[in-house]
Amino acid sequence: MDTTPQKRSPDDAGFGSPRENKARSVPKISKARACAECKRHKIRCEFRAGESTCTKCTRSGxxxxVNDFSQKFVDDDGIWKSQANATMNQLQAAVSHLLRQAGLPELSTYAPGDTLNGPSPAASYHGHHPSVDRSQTQTSHQEGLGVVMDVTREPSPEQDLQDPELVPAPMRSLYEVTKLRNLRNNHVEAPKQTLLEEDFISRRLISLHEAEELFAYFSRTMNQLLWGGIILVHRDLTSVRRASTLLSAAVLTVAALHIPNRTETLNRCYSEYVSLVSNMALTRAHTLDDIRGLCVGAFWLSELSWKLSGHAVRIATEMGLHQSYQRLTRGHVDQYERAQLWYLLYVCDHHFSIAYGRPPVIHEDVVIRNYETFLALPMVVPGDIRLLAQVALFMILTEAYRMFGSDTEQALTDEDFGQLRVYNVAVDQWRLLWQPRSADSAYVRTYPSKGVVLHYHFAKFQLNSLALRALSPSNTPVFSMDRKESANIAISSAMACLNMVLEEPDIRDAIVGVPIFTHTMVTFSAVFLLKVAINWNTAYLSINSRQVRRLVERVIELMNCVSAGERHLTRHIARGLGKMLERFDSWEAAWQFQGSNDTVEGRDVPGGANAMAQGFPPPDLIYGMVGTYGFGLDENLLDPSMADFDFLTQ
Incomplete structure (x- = not known):
C-alpha cells in the first residue's frame, strides 16, 4: 500500500475561492425548532397553527x-446594543461636562474625525502640538502639586481680518492673536449649581429653624429700608440658598448682627461669609445674587464695606452690567434687573467714597446721567424711585468732590463759594423733586419721603462743612461773609440731622436697620457740633454749646436703648460719643472754673492749658478731620474700638 502522503488540494486545505471562504466563515444557525421533549425522544416535533405547544406535549400534558437558537441570538444582540447605547450616552455626558469645565466648545462642534488636543501628523513630526505648548505640558504634570498659571489656548477658529468690529477692547485683540483662554474678553464662567446639601446650613453651622427666623427678619426690616426690597428678590430661604450661598450667608450675618443675644450665631455666620468672599476673590464664576451678597455685606458690615463694594463693582463690570442699560433701551427687557443692580452699585460705591473721603470707582457716564429714561420703563417699582433719588443726589456730591478736591489741608478760597452756592441750590432742587415722588411703604411707613429729607440735610452738611476745611481759630482771625454763611449752614444742617433722627418717629424707629452710611453721617454730625462748639465762639459762628450738648446726649440715649445685637454699630457709637461728651464737659468745667484765657501754642484758648490737659484734641487736629465733605477724620478720635473693628475679635 502506498503510504506516501497525498498533497491536499486547495479546497481540502480551506483555500477555496474568496466567495467560498466567506461562506465558510459565517456560522450557520440551525433553523430547527424542536422542543426539548421531542428532541429527547428524537421524534418529529409538530405544531398546529396558532398554538405554542407541540402536539406531543399537549397529549402528555x-x-x-422550545430551543429556538436563532431567537436567542436576536435577544442577546438586543441586550448588547442596549448596554452599548447606555455606555455611549454616559461617555458623551462625561465628555460634555469636561469640555464645559475646561471652557472648550460643545461636543457637537467637533467633526467625527476630529480629536481633542490630538497632534496632527505634521505636528507629531516636528515634535510640537498646535494648541498645547511646552508650558501647558508642564502645567498638566504639575496640577497635582498645586495651582499653576493657566496658559491653555482656545481651539476656536482664527478671526477674520475683515471682522466689522474694527476697534474692540485692546485685550480682545491680544486674545484674538494669542488665543490664550485666560485673556478672553468678558469671559465669565458659568457658576456651579448651589447645592443645599453642601451649604453651611446643611453642615449644621446654624439650624434651619434659626436660619428661617433670621431670613424673615431681614426680609421685613433691612431689606425694606434699602429701597423697598430690591436688594433681595427671593421670597423664601430655600430659594436664596439655591441661588447663592454667599447671599444667604450675608443675609443671615446681617440679621444676626441686628437681633439681641445672637452673638454666637453671628460669629458662625460671619466666619462663613468671610470665607466665601475670600474663596471667590480669584474665581470667574459669579451670578447677580453673588453681587447682591457682596452689597449686603458692604451696606451693613462696617469693617468690610470698602473692600466689598469695590469687589462687587469689579465683578459686575466683568459680567457686563455697565452695558445692560444700553441693551435695555434697545428693547431687551431681560436686562432690567442687571441695569437696576448697576444703579445700586453706583450708590453703594458712592456711599463709601464719601464716608472714606476716597475717589469713587463708577463715574457719571450716559447710563448714570440718563436715570430718568430708566424710570420711564413700565417694569419700574417704587424701590427704583428711591434708588434713583440717591443716584441723583450723589451725582451732585461727586461733582463737588471733583471741583474742590480731597486735600484736607487745602482751604476753600473766597472765589470757591460762588460754586459752592450753585451746589447748594442743586441740592435744594433735588429735595423739591424727589420728596413728593417717594411714596409711603406698608413696611416702613413714611420713611421713603422722610429719608429724602434726612439725606437732604446730610448733603447740605457735607457741602458746607468745606467752609471750615483746613481752618482753626489760630489761623483764621476774620471770616468773610460767604465763609461764615456756609459754616453756619453746615452747623444748622448737622443739628437738623440729629433732630430729625430724634423727633421723626419713622426715622427713629428705623435707626437700627439703616445702612451704615446713615450711622456714619449721624455720628459725624454729632462730632462736628461738639468740636465746633469748643473751638469757635459765638463771635465767629452761630452755635450754642448747651444746645449741642443736649442733642448729643439724646443721641447717646437713643443709641443705648435701641434693640440690637451687642456688636451692632449703634453700641459703639453710643460708647464713643459718651467718651467725647465727657471730654466736652471737662473742657467746659475747666473754662468756667478758671474764668480766664491762657495762651497755648501761640493762641488764646478758653480754659487754658489745664483744659487742654483734659485730653480734648487741639483745633488743628480737629479740623484736619474736615475733608472733602467733612471726612478724613481719625476714627480713633471717636472711639478707639471702632478702628479696624472686627466682629470676631471685639
Missing amino acids: IKCV
Whole structure:
C-alpha cells in the first residue's frame, strides 16, 4: 500500500475561492425548532397553527420548552446594543461636562474625525502640538502639586481680518492673536449649581429653624429700608440658598448682627461669609445674587464695606452690567434687573467714597446721567424711585468732590463759594423733586419721603462743612461773609440731622436697620457740633454749646436703648460719643472754673492749658478731620474700638 502522503488540494486545505471562504466563515444557525421533549425522544416535533405547544406535549400534558437558537441570538444582540447605547450616552455626558469645565466648545462642534488636543501628523513630526505648548505640558504634570498659571489656548477658529468690529477692547485683540483662554474678553464662567446639601446650613453651622427666623427678619426690616426690597428678590430661604450661598450667608450675618443675644450665631455666620468672599476673590464664576451678597455685606458690615463694594463693582463690570442699560433701551427687557443692580452699585460705591473721603470707582457716564429714561420703563417699582433719588443726589456730591478736591489741608478760597452756592441750590432742587415722588411703604411707613429729607440735610452738611476745611481759630482771625454763611449752614444742617433722627418717629424707629452710611453721617454730625462748639465762639459762628450738648446726649440715649445685637454699630457709637461728651464737659468745667484765657501754642484758648490737659484734641487736629465733605477724620478720635473693628475679635 502506498503510504506516501497525498498533497491536499486547495479546497481540502480551506483555500477555496474568496466567495467560498466567506461562506465558510459565517456560522450557520440551525433553523430547527424542536422542543426539548421531542428532541429527547428524537421524534418529529409538530405544531398546529396558532398554538405554542407541540402536539406531543399537549397529549402528555407537560410543558413545551422550545430551543429556538436563532431567537436567542436576536435577544442577546438586543441586550448588547442596549448596554452599548447606555455606555455611549454616559461617555458623551462625561465628555460634555469636561469640555464645559475646561471652557472648550460643545461636543457637537467637533467633526467625527476630529480629536481633542490630538497632534496632527505634521505636528507629531516636528515634535510640537498646535494648541498645547511646552508650558501647558508642564502645567498638566504639575496640577497635582498645586495651582499653576493657566496658559491653555482656545481651539476656536482664527478671526477674520475683515471682522466689522474694527476697534474692540485692546485685550480682545491680544486674545484674538494669542488665543490664550485666560485673556478672553468678558469671559465669565458659568457658576456651579448651589447645592443645599453642601451649604453651611446643611453642615449644621446654624439650624434651619434659626436660619428661617433670621431670613424673615431681614426680609421685613433691612431689606425694606434699602429701597423697598430690591436688594433681595427671593421670597423664601430655600430659594436664596439655591441661588447663592454667599447671599444667604450675608443675609443671615446681617440679621444676626441686628437681633439681641445672637452673638454666637453671628460669629458662625460671619466666619462663613468671610470665607466665601475670600474663596471667590480669584474665581470667574459669579451670578447677580453673588453681587447682591457682596452689597449686603458692604451696606451693613462696617469693617468690610470698602473692600466689598469695590469687589462687587469689579465683578459686575466683568459680567457686563455697565452695558445692560444700553441693551435695555434697545428693547431687551431681560436686562432690567442687571441695569437696576448697576444703579445700586453706583450708590453703594458712592456711599463709601464719601464716608472714606476716597475717589469713587463708577463715574457719571450716559447710563448714570440718563436715570430718568430708566424710570420711564413700565417694569419700574417704587424701590427704583428711591434708588434713583440717591443716584441723583450723589451725582451732585461727586461733582463737588471733583471741583474742590480731597486735600484736607487745602482751604476753600473766597472765589470757591460762588460754586459752592450753585451746589447748594442743586441740592435744594433735588429735595423739591424727589420728596413728593417717594411714596409711603406698608413696611416702613413714611420713611421713603422722610429719608429724602434726612439725606437732604446730610448733603447740605457735607457741602458746607468745606467752609471750615483746613481752618482753626489760630489761623483764621476774620471770616468773610460767604465763609461764615456756609459754616453756619453746615452747623444748622448737622443739628437738623440729629433732630430729625430724634423727633421723626419713622426715622427713629428705623435707626437700627439703616445702612451704615446713615450711622456714619449721624455720628459725624454729632462730632462736628461738639468740636465746633469748643473751638469757635459765638463771635465767629452761630452755635450754642448747651444746645449741642443736649442733642448729643439724646443721641447717646437713643443709641443705648435701641434693640440690637451687642456688636451692632449703634453700641459703639453710643460708647464713643459718651467718651467725647465727657471730654466736652471737662473742657467746659475747666473754662468756667478758671474764668480766664491762657495762651497755648501761640493762641488764646478758653480754659487754658489745664483744659487742654483734659485730653480734648487741639483745633488743628480737629479740623484736619474736615475733608472733602467733612471726612478724613481719625476714627480713633471717636472711639478707639471702632478702628479696624472686627466682629470676631471685639
